Amino acid sequence: xxxxxxxxxxxxxxxxxxxxxxxxxxxxxxxxxxxxxxxxxxxxxxxxxxxxxxxxxxxxxxxxxxxxxxxxxxxxxxxxxxxxxxxxxxxxxxxxxxxxxxxxxxxxxxxxxxxxxxxxxxxxxxxxxxxxxxxxxxxxxxxxxxxxxxxxxxxxxxxxxxxxxxxxxxxxxxxxxxxxxxx
Amino acid sequence: xxxxxxxxxxxxxxxxxxxxxxxxxxxxxxxxxxxxxxxxxxxxxxxxxxxxxxxxxxxxxxxxxxxxxxxxxxxxxxxxxxxxxxxxxxxxxxxxxxxxxxxxxxxxxxxxxxxxxxxxxxxxxxxxxxxxxxxxxxxxxxxxxxxxxxxxxxxxxxxxxxxxxxxxxxxxxxxxxxxxxxxxxxxxxxxxxxxxxxxxxxxxxxxxxxxxxxxxxxxxxxxxxxxxxxxxxxxxxxxxxxxxxxxxxxxxxxxxxxxxxxxxxxxxxxxxxxxxxxxxxxxxxxxxxxxxxxxxxxxxxxxxxxxxxxxxxxxxxxxxxxxxxxxxxxxxxxxxxxxxxxxxxxxxxxxxxxxxxxxxxxxxxxxxxxxxxxxxxxxxxxxxxxxxxxxxxxxxxxxxxxxxxxxxxxxxxxxxxxxxxxxxxxxxxxxxxxxxxxxxxxxxxxxxxxxxxxxxxxxxxxxxxxxxxxxxxxxxxxxxxxxxxxxxxxxxxxxxxxxxxxxxxxxxxxxxxxxxxxxxxxxxxxxxxxxxxxxxxxxxxxxxxxxxxxxxxxxxxxxxxxxxxxxxxxxxxxxxxxxxxxxxxxxxxxxxxxxxxxxxxxxxxxxxxxxxxxxxxxxxxxxxxxxxxxxxxxxxxxxxxxxxxxxxxxxxxxxxxxxxxxxxxxxxxxxxxxxxxxxxxxxxxxxxxxxxxxxxxxxxxxxxxxxxxxxxxxxxxxxxxxxxxxxxxxxxxxxxxxxxxxxxxxx
Numbered sequence: 021x022x023x024x025x026x027x028x029x030x031x032x033x034x035x036x037x038x039x040x041x042x043x044x045x046x047x048x049x050x051x052x053x054x055x056x057x058x059x060x061x062x063x064x065x066x067x068x069x070x071x072x073x074x075x076x077x078x079x080x081x082x083x084x085x086x087x088x089x090x091x092x093x094x095x096x097x098x099x100x101x102x103x104x105x106x107x108x109x110x111x112x113x114x115x116x117x118x119x120x121x122x123x124x125x126x127x128x129x130x131x132x133x134x135x136x137x138x139x140x141x142x143x144x145x146x147x148x149x150x151x152x153x154x155x156x157x158x159x160x161x162x163x164x165x166x167x168x169x170x171x172x173x174x175x176x177x178x179x180x181x182x183x184x185x186x187x188x189x190x191x192x193x194x195x196x197x198x199x200x201x202x203x
Numbered sequence: 204x205x206x207x208x209x210x211x212x213x214x215x216x217x218x219x220x221x222x223x224x225x226x227x228x229x230x231x232x233x234x235x236x237x238x239x240x241x242x243x244x245x246x247x248x249x250x251x252x253x254x255x256x257x258x259x260x261x262x263x264x265x266x267x268x269x270x271x272x273x274x275x276x277x278x279x280x281x282x283x284x285x286x287x288x289x290x291x292x293x294x295x296x297x298x299x300x301x302x303x304x305x306x307x308x309x310x311x312x313x314x315x316x317x318x319x320x321x322x323x324x325x326x327x328x329x330x331x332x333x334x335x336x337x338x339x340x341x342x343x344x345x346x347x348x349x350x351x352x353x354x355x356x357x358x359x360x361x362x363x364x365x366x367x368x369x370x371x372x373x374x375x376x377x378x379x380x381x382x383x384x385x386x387x388x389x390x391x392x393x394x395x396x397x398x399x400x401x402x403x404x405x406x407x408x409x410x411x412x413x414x415x416x417x418x419x420x421x422x423x424x425x426x427x428x429x430x431x432x433x434x435x436x437x438x439x440x441x442x443x444x445x446x447x448x449x450x451x452x453x454x455x456x457x458x459x460x461x462x463x464x465x466x467x468x469x470x471x472x473x474x475x476x477x478x479x480x481x482x483x484x485x486x487x488x489x490x491x492x493x494x495x496x497x498x499x500x501x502x503x504x505x506x507x508x509x510x511x512x513x514x515x516x517x518x519x520x521x522x523x524x525x526x527x528x529x530x531x532x533x534x535x536x537x538x539x540x541x542x543x544x545x546x547x548x549x550x551x552x553x554x555x556x557x558x559x560x561x562x563x564x565x566x567x568x569x570x571x572x573x574x575x576x577x578x579x580x581x582x583x584x585x586x587x588x589x590x591x592x593x594x595x596x597x598x599x600x601x602x603x604x605x606x607x608x609x610x611x612x613x614x615x616x617x618x619x620x621x622x623x624x625x626x627x628x629x630x631x632x633x634x635x636x637x638x639x640x641x642x643x644x645x646x647x648x649x650x651x652x653x654x655x656x657x658x659x660x661x662x663x664x665x666x667x668x669x670x671x672x673x674x675x676x677x678x679x680x681x682x683x684x685x686x687x688x689x690x691x692x693x694x695x696x697x698x699x700x701x702x703x704x705x706x707x708x709x710x711x712x713x714x715x716x717x718x719x720x721x722x723x724x725x726x727x728x729x730x731x732x733x734x735x736x737x738x739x740x741x742x743x744x745x746x747x748x749x750x751x752x753x754x755x756x757x758x759x760x761x762x763x764x765x766x767x768x769x770x771x772x773x774x775x776x777x778x779x780x781x782x783x784x785x786x787x788x789x790x791x792x793x794x795x796x797x798x799x800x801x802x803x804x805x806x807x808x809x810x811x812x813x814x815x816x817x818x819x820x821x822x823x824x825x826x827x828x829x830x831x832x833x834x835x836x837x838x839x840x841x842x843x844x845x846x847x848x849x850x851x852x853x854x855x856x857x858x859x860x861x862x863x864x865x866x867x868x869x870x871x872x873x874x875x876x877x878x879x880x881x882x883x884x885x886x887x888x889x890x891x892x893x894x895x896x897x898x899x900x901x902x903x904x905x906x907x908x909x910x911x912x913x914x915x916x917x918x919x920x921x922x923x924x925x926x927x928x929x930x931x932x933x934x935x936x937x938x939x940x941x942x943x944x945x946x947x948x949x950x
Contacts, residue, residue, distance in 0.1 A: 056880070063802035063805075063806055070806065089902075097895060135885055148899070152905070156910075
């Protein structure tokens with residue numbers, strides 16, 4: 021990949037990026053009553069970051085979001101799990117939903133369901149997954165689109181991936197990856 | 204008798220039926236009584252070593268499991284506790300996990316008892332299904348009959364005999380002696396190994412007369428008694444003398460309980476108690492000796508009797524109880540045993556009695572060997588390169604010796620005053636036979652056959668010990684018996700090699716073959732029933748003309764994807780097929796599916812492009828080779844099958860669709876108007892939970908693989924053979940998220 025950049029693409033991405041993020045949140049929030057939902061929202065957000073990547077490579081993605089993808093995945097799972105158990109603590113079944121009524125200042129009374137939190141978990145997990153893929157495949161060959169890979173950044177990224185590898189190994193998935201094929 | 208029913212898994216009909224009767228009380232006495240002493244003893248044995256916390260916790264779990272085992276009335280609950288004792292035994296044998304022998308001993312115990320436990324579960328299920336209940340008391344009250352029951356009983360026996368280390372499954376018990384001595388004392392002499400005996404005792408009154416039960420139990424028990432004794436009299440490790448002695452004594456108990464006569468059961472209960480007391484005490488003493496002198500070799504130990512009189516006296520008393528010397532509890536038990544076997548009533552009773560007498564002679568001999576070896580004069584000063592250094596071994600602390608002394612006192616007290624234990628044994632008997640005991644314990648029953656036999660046993664055993672050198676030479680000269688240890692080793696090696704061979708065939712690592720097998724399975728498994736059913740559904744070509752247009756576009760894209768040379772173009776075309784699919788969803792009025800499909804296609808294409816940066820721009824140009832025909836055939840088959848299946852499946856519906864119910868429930872129950880989302884996050888929320896976990900795990904897995912690929916030293920291992928890689932072929936992820944992600948993982 022050559023570190024050639026297109027100004028038009030850059031500017032378009034600048035314009036679209038935030039819009040897409042807003043759309044993704046809209047899909048997440050409206051999903052319970054209209055088309056959308058956490059999964060679709062997460063995918064839209066992922067696409068936004070893909071555009072970011074297309075414009076400026078993995079460094080641009082990292083500039084836009086400093087939280088490591090693994091953390092986003094973890095927070096997402098935690099969100100979903102905690103939502104599930106809150107209803108257990110409140111005396112219902114796992115993931116039992118209830119109606120939430122919110123009094124918004126300008127719009128007036130709005131209602132949604134408690135599953136919005138669960139959906140947020142889905143959203144974050146999907147987004148984290150996409151970011152992780154971008155990070156892994158996007159810089160897999162070590163070519164930095166900007167041509168100025170800071171050593172420390174690389175080191176921290178390596179440590180991060182190592183942590184992810186460890187986490188995957190404990191769940192037993194990575195172990196059956198390349199090994200299973202070649203040995 | 205106290206019973207308690209605790210609902211456990213009501214939907215499976217699983218109840219935690221607990222029963223507390225006389226026999227449970229006897230076992231409770233052993234498990235809890237000796238347990239307390241072992242805990243006290245462990246304190247002195249380990250001092251404040253780093254492992255004592257973990258050890259104490261595991262030992263407590265074991266105690267609880269063992270109690271659960273003897274209180275269970277439900278066969279499945281019993282099995283659960285049974286396995287728990289196996290697992291805790293594994294952990295306890297491996298307490299000193301830095302030692303190879305401890306680990307292999309633990310594994311051997313787990314494999315053998317686990318195998319037996321599995322057989323036993325099969326037996327329990329057969330028995331429970333034949334009887335229509337898993338409650339032991341109900342089964343015993345109304346025992347089922349038939350071939351299935353006979354098979355079940357044999358399977359149950361396999362479990363019981365492996366657990367009690369009976370021939371030919373006994374090899375794990377000597378190996379388990381690598382455990383710390385408190386464990387040997389508690390699990391491998393007094394309690395856990397008695398679980399098998401316990402089970403036989405429970406079953407025998409009812410099932411002894413059933414086909415295979417009595418012959419198997421008595422044959423195995425007698426063989427174990429003789430083989431254990433035969434091996435015990437030539438061991439040089441004190442602990443192994445006791446271990447083989449335990450196998451021998453457990454064999455004796457098996458014979459008594461397996462005979463299934465009231466008198467023999469009564470004697471068995473007595474022996475169960477007597478053995479628990481003297482064997483626990485003996486093991487504790489070995490632990491004391493080992494701990495203080497750092498050796499257990501009876502040839503180099505010497506002079507301990509003079510310097511540690513209390514320890515030696517205790518050892519002599521409990522060993523005498525094991526040998527059956529009056530007036531100790533062991534004598535009472537053996538007398539009862541011999542007397543009961545003298546009047547079994549079945550034809551080969553005298554043979555059994557003769558075998559038991561020989562076994563008892565061996566018992567006397569190895570008991571004497573133990574006492575003489577541990578506390579008598581030193582026999583040699585050096586064994587191999589290990590020189591005896593324990594001459595000035597420090598005297599053990601009082602706390603260390605107290606538990607074994609207490610047990611020795613008990614064995615004397617119970618022997619002198621049988622009335623102290625007679626009620627306990629009597630109640631245990633009553634629980635098993637449902638009638639009050641006719642026998643009673645007494646030191647003096649008059650001049651009976653049993654008394655004469657006891658005298659002969661003691662004299663012969665003494666002689667065997669006196670001429671031990673000649674016996675030893677004789678044992679050396681006869682060819683050794685086939686070793687169970689070798690059998691185990693060979694079985695284990697054979698299993699591992701077999702597994703290797705099978706893995707080599709099944710998982711040989713060729714992606715095209717894997718893919719071919721998967722695809723053929725997809726075709727064959729649903730395909731064959733599909734061929735059987737020839738009702739053609741009403742075929743609807745299209746609901747709207749737009750569908751036809753989109754369909755044609757998709758077909759063209761698919762064909763183009765198969766023939767284009769550039770990878771990038773192929774991916775884009777596959778993506779276009781996905782977009783077409785999304786358009787079809789839209790026309791059918793499923794905006795949610797359409798949105799998701801659209802986004803997934805987009806994201807999938809981006810991911811493909813990222814991966815393709817590392818691959819050549821074009822597919823390699825391949826000529827049609829003969830080796831490719833199977834692949835082409837499989838591809839065509841899958842295509843035809845999917846077409847036919849989809850066509851027929853649309854007309855195959857017989858039940859009302861589940862969606863109508865969801866549509867009705869959506870707003871009132873989940874406050875959501877988007878039923879797809881309500882299903883995803885509410886009705887099937889648990890599935891979604893699982894899916895996002897899979898998503899996360901798959902993402903981390905991919906990261907791991909990419910990471911591994913980046914390491915230069917391993918890069919060769921994961922190089923993808925271009926011709927074999929299915930990278931371009933699988934369509935990007937569809938609606939099924941979990942599958943979609945794992946497809947990416949594989950590609």
